Amino acid sequence: MARIVAADDDDSMELNAISSVHDSTLGQLLKNVSDVRKMDIGDETPVHESFNQDYDDGYMRTVPFVLSFDNLTYSVSVRRKLEFRNLFPRGNTEDPEIAQTVMPNTKTLLNNISGETRDGEIMAVLGASGSGKSTLIDALANRIAKGSLKGTVKLNGETLQSRMLKVISAYVMQDDLLFPMLTVEETLMFAAEFRLPRSLPKSKKKLRVQALIDQLGIRNAAKTIIGDEGHRGISGGERRRVSIGIDIIHDPILLFLDEPTSGLDSTSAFMVVKVLKRIAQSGSIVIMSIHQPSHRVLSLLDRLIFLSRGHTVYSGSPASLPRFFSEFGSPIPENENRTEFALDLIRELEGSAGGTRGLVEFNKKWQEMKKQNNRQPPLTPPSSPYPNLTLKEAIAASISRGKLVSGGESVANGGTTATSTTTLAVPEFANPMWIEIKTLSKRSMLNSRRQPELFGIRVASVVITGFILATVFWRLDNSPKGVQERLGFFAFAMSTMFYTCADALPVFLQERYIFMRETAYNAYRRSSYVLSHAIVSIPSLIFLSLAFAATTYWAVGLGGGPMGLLFYCLIILASFWSGSSFVTFLSGVVPSVMLGYIIVVAILAYFLLFSGFFINRNRIPDYWIWFHYLSLVKYPYEAVLQNEFSDATKCFVRGVQIFDNTPLGELPEVMKLNLLGSVSKSLGVTISSTTCLTTGADILKNQGVVQLSKWNCLLVTVAFGFFFRILFYFTLLLGSKNKRR
Numbered sequence: 001m002a003r004i005v006a007a008d009d010d011d012s013m014e015l016n017a018i019s020s021v022h023d024s025t026l027g028q029l030l031k032n033v034s035d036v037r038k039m040d041i042g043d044e045t046p047v048h049e050s051f052n053q054d055y056d057d058g059y060m061r062t063v064p065f066v067l068s069f070d071n072l073t074y075s076v077s078v079r080r081k082l083e084f085r086n087l088f089p090r091g092n093t094e095d096p097e098i099a100q101t102v103m104p105n106t107k108t109l110l111n112n113i114s115g116e117t118r119d120g121e122i123m124a125v126l127g128a129s130g131s132g133k134s135t136l137i138d139a140l141a142n143r144i145a146k147g148s149l150k151g152t153v154k155l156n157g158e159t160l161q162s163r164m165l166k167v168i169s170a171y172v173m174q175d176d177l178l179f180p181m182l183t184v185e186e187t188l189m190f191a192a193e194f195r196l197p198r199s200l201p202k203s204k205k206k207l208r209v210q211a212l213i214d215q216l217g218i219r220n221a222a223k224t225i226i227g228d229e230g231h232r233g234i235s236g237g238e239r240r241r242v243s244i245g246i247d248i249i250h251d252p253i254l255l256f257l258d259e260p261t262s263g264l265d266s267t268s269a270f271m272v273v274k275v276l277k278r279i280a281q282s283g284s285i286v287i288m289s290i291h292q293p294s295h296r297v298l299s300l301l302d303r304l305i306f307l308s309r310g311h312t313v314y315s316g317s318p319a320s321l322p323r324f325f326s327e328f329g330s331p332i333p334e335n336e337n338r339t340e341f342a343l344d345l346i347r348e349l350e351g352s353a354g355g356t357r358g359l360v361e362f363n364k365k366w367q368e369m370k371k372q373n374n375r376q377p378p379l380t381p382p383s384s385p386y387p388n389l390t391l392k393e394a395i396a397a398s399i400s401r402g403k404l405v406s407g408g409e410s411v412a413n414g415g416t417t418a419t420s421t422t423t424l425a426v427p428e429f430a431n432p433m434w435i436e437i438k439t440l441s442k443r444s445m446l447n448s449r450r451q452p453e454l455f456g457i458r459v460a461s462v463v464i465t466g467f468i469l470a471t472v473f474w475r476l477d478n479s480p481k482g483v484q485e486r487l488g489f490f491a492f493a494m495s496t497m498f499y500t501c502a503d504a505l506p507v508f509l510q511e512r513y514i515f516m517r518e519t520a521y522n523a524y525r526r527s528s529y530v531l532s533h534a535i536v537s538i539p540s541l542i543f544l545s546l547a548f549a550a551t552t553y554w555a556v557g558l559g560g561g562p563m564g565l566l567f568y569c570l571i572i573l574a575s576f577w578s579g580s581s582f583v584t585f586l587s588g589v590v591p592s593v594m595l596g597y598i599i600v601v602a603i604l605a606y607f608l609l610f611s612g613f614f615i616n617r618n619r620i621p622d623y624w625i626w627f628h629y630l631s632l633v634k635y636p637y638e639a640v641l642q643n644e645f646s647d648a649t650k651c652f653v654r655g656v657q658i659f660d661n662t663p664l665g666e667l668p669e670v671m672k673l674n675l676l677g678s679v680s681k682s683l684g685v686t687i688s689s690t691t692c693l694t695t696g697a698d699i700l701k702n703q704g705v706v707q708l709s710k711w712n713c714l715l716v717t718v719a720f721g722f723f724f725r726i727l728f729y730f731t732l733l734l735g736s737k738n739k740r741r
Contacts, residue, residue: 063398065119065156065253067285072139072151074110109135111310113151117287119253121302122273122280125289126339128347131307133289134174134258140287141171141256143520155254158391163428166521168395169254170247174262176239177514178246179443180228181450184221184238188212188245193439194523195250198431212249216241216275225450237268241275247521248279250430253398255279257288266294273297283398293339304339308346308356313363316370328362429522433531436524440532448536455540458503462544465496466551475557480660483652483699486644489556491613493548494575494636498604500544501579504537505596508587515732530729537580545573559650560643567643567710574717575636581724582632588731607631612638617704632720638705639713645696646710653694655687 109132117123125133139149142165153160178187192205213222218238226242227233234242240260248255260276261269273293277300280286293301298318306314314324321338325331325345332341349356389397429436448455473489476482508515519526549569552558558568583600590596610620611633620628628634645652656672659665664672673689680687687693700706708716 063283063394065285065394066116067155067254068116069140069153070114070151072110072113072136072149073108074135074139074144074149075106075108078105078107109310110139113312115305115315117285117303119283119285120280122276122286122288122300123303123305124293124301125305125307126343127307128343132310133307136307137256137258137287137289141169143171156391156394168252169256170252170521172244172247172257172260173517174258176243177517178226178239178242179447180226180231180233181447183223183225184218184234184242185209185213185223187226187242188249190439190443191246191249194518195430198435208249212245215278216245217271218242237264237271240264240272244275253284253395255284255286259289259291261290270294270296273300292343295337298339306342306346308350311356311360313346313356313359314342315363315367324366327366328359429525433525433528436528437532437535440524440529441536444532444536458500459544459547462500462548463551466548469493470552470555473556478650478652480653480657487613490637490640491608491611493552494640495604495608495633497572497575497636498579498607498632501576501583502597502600504580504583505587505600506593508584509593509596526732527729530725530732533584534725541573541576541580545569545576548572558644559647564643568640571636571639571714571717574714577721578632578717581721585724585728585731588728588735607633610634612704635713635717638708639710641700641703641705642710645699647696650696651692652696652699655689655691658693
């Protein structure tokens with residue numbers, strides 16, 4: 001398919017004029033490369049100059065970028081409906097309808113889409129729902145898995161590599177994914193900490209944030225929290241502009257937006273597109289999908305692509321719309337919105353018998369005819385806008401003119417001014433891992449501090465549970481009944497540690513799409529997020545552990561002395577750590593909070609069942625014994641049993657207490673002494689009312705707690721926590737690619 005070039009005569013004159021201005025030597029283009037070095041040495045030169053200050057003889061001195069895409073085609077498999085007749089094999093058939101139900105179907109979402117746009121312009125993709133607008137934006141933004149998308153996407157004639165694209169571009173999702181309790185200024189500042197390089201002083205990052213706030217037109221809302229359903233915050237239009245600001249904090253060369261005006265009123269939508277126009281004029285390429293732009297919004301757009309069921313039905317400037325539809329035979333009335341008329345006509349054709357096939361074919365002929373009549377070359381030569389500039393050199397020159405580009409650094413090599421060359425060092429991430437962990441932890445703690453009721457509820461649940469257990473199992477003695485009650489207390493207490501961790505489930509589920517948006521373009525490493533998530537959780541787990549231990553240890557009458565108390569606190573902390581890690585891992589797997597709670601409760605119930613309290617290890621069937629060793633409750637349960645019953649000086653059954661918990665326990669004391677004497681004579685051993693018959697070691701042996709020491713149980717519990725954190729990392733690594741298949 002021929003490349004579509006949609007430029008009017010006026011557009012051509014402007015582009016040719018700009019091209020003539022930029023026809024300079026490589027040395028002239030790169031004369032400001034040293035500006036990047038100024039940031040490293042702390043020069044106070046402004047980091048991001050306004051585009052209005054970079055004019056020469058009336059023309060803006062920007063480094064030219066042209067994004068072209070040719071023959072983009074993307075198809076997906078459509079699941080076949082399950083029918084009774086498909087359950088049985090059948091022989092070959094010539095019936096096409098039957099063959100269609102047997103063979104898998106595919107649906108083409110993009111069909112040979114081509115186009116071109118350049119820096120300083122806004123390209124808008126329009127069409128009805130299901131036309132392929134978002135799919136085209138995803139294709140250009142490399143959000144479709146490799147191998148699924150056919151065609152090419154090039155910048156300045158060079159194919160864009162995935163790593164390079166992540167650094168020089170940004171993608172703004174349709175939904176506003178923001179932390180509700182952070183202010184606008186804090187939200188943008190954290191984005192600056194993630195996307196701007198460590199070499200840039202914090203003072204200049206703040207200046208960049210303040211300049212961006214003014215550029216977005218949200219100065220009055222800078223100190224206001226984002227807000228949500230329960231907290232009043234900024235308006236919808238302001239939220240959308242903040243979402244855009246997060247992704248343009250590093251001033252990307254390419255900016256993709258999925259319906260940025262969706263859900264906004266006319267004025268708010270115009271303000272958003274006006275901001276995008278300023279971004280484009282600063283030297284960026286802006287490509288967005290939009291549903292139905294108003295007349296004012298249309299005046300800000302430079303190029304339009306209308307799609308209908310994956311086909312291009314129009315590609316060109318807004319000014320060419322009347323002539324296009326007039327020649328097609330459907331002239332646009334004078335007082336009618338051009339895009340509304342075009343979209344209505346497309347919908348009408350889609351409902352007709354022939355569909356939009358005629359309009360698609362007419363667009364192809366119109367494009368060819370227009371190029372022949374104008375007899376003008378494409379926006380740029382096929383290889384590069386400048387024969388002497390490679391893509392990396394153009395990006396380096398762009399950085400020297402104020403583009404921050406996530407820590408990209410242009411380095412001028414030796415040689416004369418006319419022959420000097422430039423290399424581009426583009427790190428995959430703007431900051432080292434420890435900076436990312438520090439920033440993520442700071443943001444998480446700030447967000448949590450603004451919602452103290454969440455932690456307060458968690459503390460209250462742990463303290464109330466501990467209080468109930470303390471009053472139910474108050475001051476247990478060392479009798480056989482006391483032993484059974486201790487076993488029940490430990491089993492319930494250790495399982496409580498895990499059940500109370502279930503409230504950590506919504507934490508990541510609420511942040512999932514924010515995380516996917518930020519990591520899709522390398523704001524930080526996934527490993528940094530996992531480590532930060534673990535570090536932030538530890539202080540609260542320590543507090544909860546101490547609260548539960550202080551509530552129950554003395555009230556229940558547990559033994560072990562100071563070392564026993566210390567170990568009791570440690571095993572509770574380890575249980576909280578293990579449970580929190582397990583729930584965090586599940587939050588990375590399950591798609592919703594409700595499903596997550598169902599799975600957590602079910603699995604923890606199984607862990608308790610196979611912990612050894614309800615049935616001893618020796619009595620568990622061989623085909624279920626593996627679950628006993630996987631039980632997270634088993635190890636802390638066995639650890640507290642050893643901590644309680646390892647004292648060799650303690651006796652738990654003396655003399656006639658041997659008859660307790662049996663029908664003989666109801667007999668009078670004298671009769672039990674006579675029975676004890678008879679047993680003594682039969683065994684040939686003297687057993688008095690004070691003779692110790694059962695020690696702590698006997699209880700541990702009877703419970704099957706003989707394989708691991710209490711310290712080994714503690715280590716296994718802690719190791720489980722690290723194991724589930726590692727699984728959580730791989731879940732994020734594999735499950736958050738944020739790409740279509």
